Amino acid sequence: MAEFDNYEPTSFMAGPTTIFTPKTANRFVLTCNGISSFLVKKVTRPSVTFTEIVLDHVNTKRKLQGKADWNDVTMTLYDPIIPSGAQEVMNWVRLGYQAATGQAGYPSEYKKDVTIEGLDPTGAICEKWVLKGAFPLSTEMGEYDWANDQPIEITLTLKYDWALLDEV
Numbered sequence: 001m002a003e004f005d006n007y008e009p010t011s012f013m014a015g016p017t018t019i020f021t022p023k024t025a026n027r028f029v030l031t032c033n034g035i036s037s038f039l040v041k042k043v044t045r046p047s048v049t050f051t052e053i054v055l056d057h058v059n060t061k062r063k064l065q066g067k068a069d070w071n072d073v074t075m076t077l078y079d080p081i082i083p084s085g086a087q088e089v090m091n092w093v094r095l096g097y098q099a100a101t102g103q104a105g106y107p108s109e110y111k112k113d114v115t116i117e118g119l120d121p122t123g124a125i126c127e128k129w130v131l132k133g134a135f136p137l138s139t140e141m142g143e144y145d146w147a148n149d150q151p152i153e154i155t156l157t158l159k160y161d162w163a164l165l166d167e168v
Contacts, residue, residue: 077089
């Protein structure tokens with residue numbers, strides 16, 4: 001149970017040994033073999049959903065947590081001329097599927113670990129997620145538009161087996 005006896009208006013912002021500093025969305029680095037980190041504009045953090053197991057018992061139901069299903073992670077990349085973000089993404093896609101031949105790849109080749117590191121104000125790692133066995137589920141390469149002078153962006157949706165929040 002939380003202790004509220006010593007509550008003061010400043011207790012939300014300060015404690016005896018720490019000062020409240022929120023993580024901010026713009027401080028992160030994503031590392032994935034084959035994708036340059038500086039191309040990554042944004043990425044969703046991992047999330048998990050559990051199935052439900054229902055046990056019928058007389059006039060009631062008991063519920064248990066079932067299997068974990070890790071939800072897709074979506075990342076948005078810039079697509080510069082050099083290095084080509086589209087080429088880096090397609091190099092990963094080709095490890096699992098060659099469009100020209102229809103040949104599929106082995107999971108040991110196309111499944112990669114992806115690391116998302118949250119940074120504190122000084123640039124030190126304060127959070128580290130590792131997506132185990134990630135692979136591209138879908139890619140959207142952006143669009144050309146004569147009325148738009150903004151950078152082209154690539155959206156990449158990843159499936160993965162599970163995620164680990166490492167202690168930092």
